[in-house]
Amino acid sequence: LLLFFHRPTEPCFMQKGEEKKFFRVPEPYYPEKFRNLVSLSNRFGEDDKAIAVDDISLPDLTLPSQLPYSDKFSVFIPKHREMAADLINTMIGMRNVKDLISLCTYCQMHINPYLFNYCLSVAILHRDDTKGLNLPSLVQTFPDKFMDPKVFRQAREVTNVVKTGNRKPVVIPMTLTASDAVPEQAVAYFREDIGINLHHWHWHLVYPFSGTHEVVNKDRRGELFYYMHQQIIARYNIERLCTGIGRVRSFSDFRAPIPEAYFPKLDSTVANRTYAPRFANSTFVNVERQVDLIKCEVSEAERWRNCFLQAIEDNAIKLPNRPDLPLTEENGIDILGNLMEASDLSLNRGYYGDLHNMGHIFCAYVHDPDHRHLERHGVMGDPATAMRDPFFYRWHSYVDDIFNMHKIKLPRYGNDRLDFPGIRVSSIRVEGPAGDNTFGTHWEQSLVDLGRGLDFTPSPSVLAKYTHLQHEEFNYVIEVNNTTGRPAMGTVRIFLAPVNDERGQPLRFEEQRRLFIELDKFSQPLNAGPNTITRKSVDSSVTIPYERTFTNQSLRPGRPGSAEAAEFDFCGCGWPHHMLIPRGTFRGYPMVLFVMITDWYEDMVVQDTVGSCNDAASYCGLRDRKYPDRRAMGFPFDRPAQAPSLSAFIRPNMAVQPVTVEFTDATRVRPQ
Numbered sequence: 001l002l003l004f005f006h007r008p009t010e011p012c013f014m015q016k017g018e019e020k021k022f023f024r025v026p027e028p029y030y031p032e033k034f035r036n037l038v039s040l041s042n043r044f045g046e047d048d049k050a051i052a053v054d055d056i057s058l059p060d061l062t063l064p065s066q067l068p069y070s071d072k073f074s075v076f077i078p079k080h081r082e083m084a085a086d087l088i089n090t091m092i093g094m095r096n097v098k099d100l101i102s103l104c105t106y107c108q109m110h111i112n113p114y115l116f117n118y119c120l121s122v123a124i125l126h127r128d129d130t131k132g133l134n135l136p137s138l139v140q141t142f143p144d145k146f147m148d149p150k151v152f153r154q155a156r157e158v159t160n161v162v163k164t165g166n167r168k169p170v171v172i173p174m175t176l177t178a179s180d181a182v183p184e185q186a187v188a189y190f191r192e193d194i195g196i197n198l199h200h201w202h203w204h205l206v207y208p209f210s211g212t213h214e215v216v217n218k219d220r221r222g223e224l225f226y227y228m229h230q231q232i233i234a235r236y237n238i239e240r241l242c243t244g245i246g247r248v249r250s251f252s253d254f255r256a257p258i259p260e261a262y263f264p265k266l267d268s269t270v271a272n273r274t275y276a277p278r279f280a281n282s283t284f285v286n287v288e289r290q291v292d293l294i295k296c297e298v299s300e301a302e303r304w305r306n307c308f309l310q311a312i313e314d315n316a317i318k319l320p321n322r323p324d325l326p327l328t329e330e331n332g333i334d335i336l337g338n339l340m341e342a343s344d345l346s347l348n349r350g351y352y353g354d355l356h357n358m359g360h361i362f363c364a365y366v367h368d369p370d371h372r373h374l375e376r377h378g379v380m381g382d383p384a385t386a387m388r389d390p391f392f393y394r395w396h397s398y399v400d401d402i403f404n405m406h407k408i409k410l411p412r413y414g415n416d417r418l419d420f421p422g423i424r425v426s427s428i429r430v431e432g433p434a435g436d437n438t439f440g441t442h443w444e445q446s447l448v449d450l451g452r453g454l455d456f457t458p459s460p461s462v463l464a465k466y467t468h469l470q471h472e473e474f475n476y477v478i479e480v481n482n483t484t485g486r487p488a489m490g491t492v493r494i495f496l497a498p499v500n501d502e503r504g505q506p507l508r509f510e511e512q513r514r515l516f517i518e519l520d521k522f523s524q525p526l527n528a529g530p531n532t533i534t535r536k537s538v539d540s541s542v543t544i545p546y547e548r549t550f551t552n553q554s555l556r557p558g559r560p561g562s563a564e565a566a567e568f569d570f571c572g573c574g575w576p577h578h579m580l581i582p583r584g585t586f587r588g589y590p591m592v593l594f595v596m597i598t599d600w601y602e603d604m605v606v607q608d609t610v611g612s613c614n615d616a617a618s619y620c621g622l623r624d625r626k627y628p629d630r631r632a633m634g635f636p637f638d639r640p641a642q643a644p645s646l647s648a649f650i651r652p653n654m655a656v657q658p659v660t661v662e663f664t665d666a667t668r669v670r671p672q
């Protein structure tokens with residue numbers, strides 16, 4: 001099955017080192033153009049390994065076949081979502097892996113490659129007999145979604161002319177999309193980071209909008225949609241404060257011009273289309289594109305928005321032919337998240353519509369809303385590229401503002417929710433090479449293999465060098481006194497926030513609350529008496545290591561189908577570890593580190609977590625399990641506090657520590 005992720009538009013084969021494999025496909029599966037190529041059954045010569053594919057009676061593929069092969073695909077387009085849901089259901093419904101391979105062999109040559117890749121990824125993640133398979137990172141299959149097309153030209157030159165052993169990595173230039181005259185360019189290293197965009201793609205893969213009930217219906221998915229995107233906005237705002245361009249302005253007036261232009265400089269090689277740019281001061285206009293079966297008016301989005309605001313005001317949502325459903329403290333945010341996203345779990349799509357997705361759509365088609373220029377969507381139309389665009393953050397800030405309107409109506413946390421009687425946290429500090437209570441950041445160059453994604457080249461191994469932010473690894477050291485006289489079990493929650501606003505004035509606590517980013521969360525036994533907890537930065541519950549973000553291969557444990565391998569797949573979702581700590585400044589950016597220990601027996605969810613991946617659960621949850629923390633996501637900063645300041649908020653089971661983030665403008669090379 002994994003061969004299908006290699007060279008996505010070629011008849012399936014893989015060449016890796018000396019190993020050469022391909023599918024021997026039933027004749028009728030080939031499209032006309034390949035049928036008379038005799039060499040297909042003997043592609044590389046004598047040492048080929050051919051895998052015979054059964055000729056099965058193919059299921060009905062009418063719906064997914066409607067998307068032209070060389071077109072773009074977007075899960076934000078309702079029609080495309082329908083096609084994807086249909087194909088995912090078909091793939092999940094295949095009796096066994098052999099039949100699925102037959103289906104995929106046909107699909108690979110007849111179904112739009114982006115659609116096919118997306119559906120196969122979702123199907124592999126959700127079928128019991130394929131959960132152990134190890135999906136390659138999207139950057140390897142479709143590198144065109146992540147980097148300047150110049151890279152591919154160079155890569156093709158290299159693969160065609162230079163022998164495998166002598167190839168030097170192709171350099172992916174850093175921040176090419178605008179000059180320094182564009183203020184937004186200051187945070188291009190964040191927006192255009194390959195790892196961040198891969199995380200976002202993977203999150204939406206693990207939590208698809210549409211499909212069968214089991215595929216879509218995940219524990220607290222609406223709330224996780226809110227929380228994961230809220231954290232992205234908080235992280236982005238901190239990067240903006242570090243680089244001096246101020247927090248992002250939320251896009252609340254749907255008629256206002258958008259001053260932020262974006263010229264992506266990405267080509268879609270399969271669709272043979274450049275991702276369209278957006279000029280400064282573009283405005284949302286009605287979108288009516290027959291080709292995508294999409295019709296949406298700005299006034300409709302405004303009406304949906306008003307329905308949300310009314311629901312929040314009323315603390316209840318309208319349901320078709322049923323009494324209103326209250327938005328409770330326990331699951332109000334989950335209901336709103338599903339309505340807003342809007343996933344198949346939306347309880348009333350007819351009334352609350354498709355607000356969040358349409359924001360992506362208006363922006364993605366602002367250059368050609370009625371298809372008169374035959375253009376396809378811009379970067380906002382694809383979860384793999386949307387985070388490159390400055391408008392993504394303006395839109396999601398607004399989405400987050402709506403969620404926050406609900407959050408501020410909830411009861412404030414009282415002592416009963418904040419205290420952990422008898423547990424006293426006296427301090428937290430950071431130790432590392434950058435010095436005590438200092439985070440050190442710098443640029444780093446790492447390698448990524450583009451081989452799989454280069455269709456129709458002779459020998460696919462080619463490395464590219466990519467520059468990204470990195471931090472020095474560090475330890476948290478937390479001193480805790482357990483005065484209860486017996487052992488206890490705590491949940492340790494670590495957050496980081498800026499302390500000053502754009503003008504260098506102290507942030508009001510209510511503003512700072514929305515800028516707390518989660519760094520780690522873990523359970524911890526506490527002996528009676530004093531305890532010193534040492535926790536490594538690399539063990540963060542928010543992040544996954546570089547190798548998993550980029551290859552999802554080298555660390556894979558266990559055999560395919562084994563429990564260890566199955567958990568590993570899910571763990572492809574996670575914030576890239578190299579972006580754990582914000583960039584900071586040369587002089588040292590002042591921040592505050594916060595730790596809180598709560599009673600694990602109150603937080604825990606009773607479930608069997610044996611064999612389930614739990615190393616990036618904060619933003620991604622656990623596969624086939626409940627979210628492993630009963631508290632509201634983002635607790636204790638998910639809602640306003642009674643206390644007027646952070647210092648007044650602190651209780652004996654919490655501690656804060658002023659820290660600085662020192663950025664060095666030097667590039668180091670990652671040891672391979």
Ligand code: CUO
Nearest residue numbers: 200356360383386
């Ligand atoms: Cu992730 Cu709008 O949901 O991009």
